Amino acid sequence: MILLEYFRKNNVCHHDKVTPEKDVAYCPNCGELIENQWYITRCSCCGVKLKAIIKNGEVVPEAHYCHNCGFKSFIVERVNKINFIDINYAVLVKAVIKPSVDEITQSWCDVGDAYNPKLIGNY
Numbered sequence: 001m002i003l004l005e006y007f008r009k010n011n012v013c014h015h016d017k018v019t020p021e022k023d024v025a026y027c028p029n030c031g032e033l034i035e036n037q038w039y040i041t042r043c044s045c046c047g048v049k050l051k052a053i054i055k056n057g058e059v060v061p062e063a064h065y066c067h068n069c070g071f072k073s074f075i076v077e078r079v080n081k082i083n084f085i086d087i088n089y090a091v092l093v094k095a096v097i098k099p100s101v102d103e104i105t106q107s108w109c110d111v112g113d114a115y116n117p118k119l120i121g122n123y
């Protein structure tokens with residue numbers, strides 16, 4: 001409960017209710033359209049997969065050096081369809097999609113006044 005209060009006060013949503021099974025979904029907590037994006041990192045020298053983590057909002061390898069060749073630099077690769085092998089290396093980024101003006105108009109007409117998720121959490 002302390003965590004929840006903290007998030008509300010700072011108006012930061014971690015989109016925890018958006019499950020990774022869906023590619024794209026609206027967050028029930030903040031109303032943003034969220035795309036689940038999977039990323040892995042690879043050594044830019046030998047190409048071996050390195051376990052990815054998110055640090056300061058960026059996808060980086062967990063290890064500072066490649067465990068295979070000792071090289072320092074890496075590449076970040078987007079995975080379109082996550083599989084059971086890559087999931088051990090991948091990080092999930094919940095990216096907020098900003099729809100175009102046309103799409104906003106359409107979605108707010110559909111949602112109506114009865115249910116406006118943007119109001120939740122704004123006291």
Ligand SMILES: [Zn+2]
Pocket residue numbers: 013014015016027028029030031032
């Ligand atoms: Zn959210």
Ligand SMILES: [Zn+2]
Pocket residue numbers: 043044045046047048066067068069070071
């Ligand atoms: Zn390497």
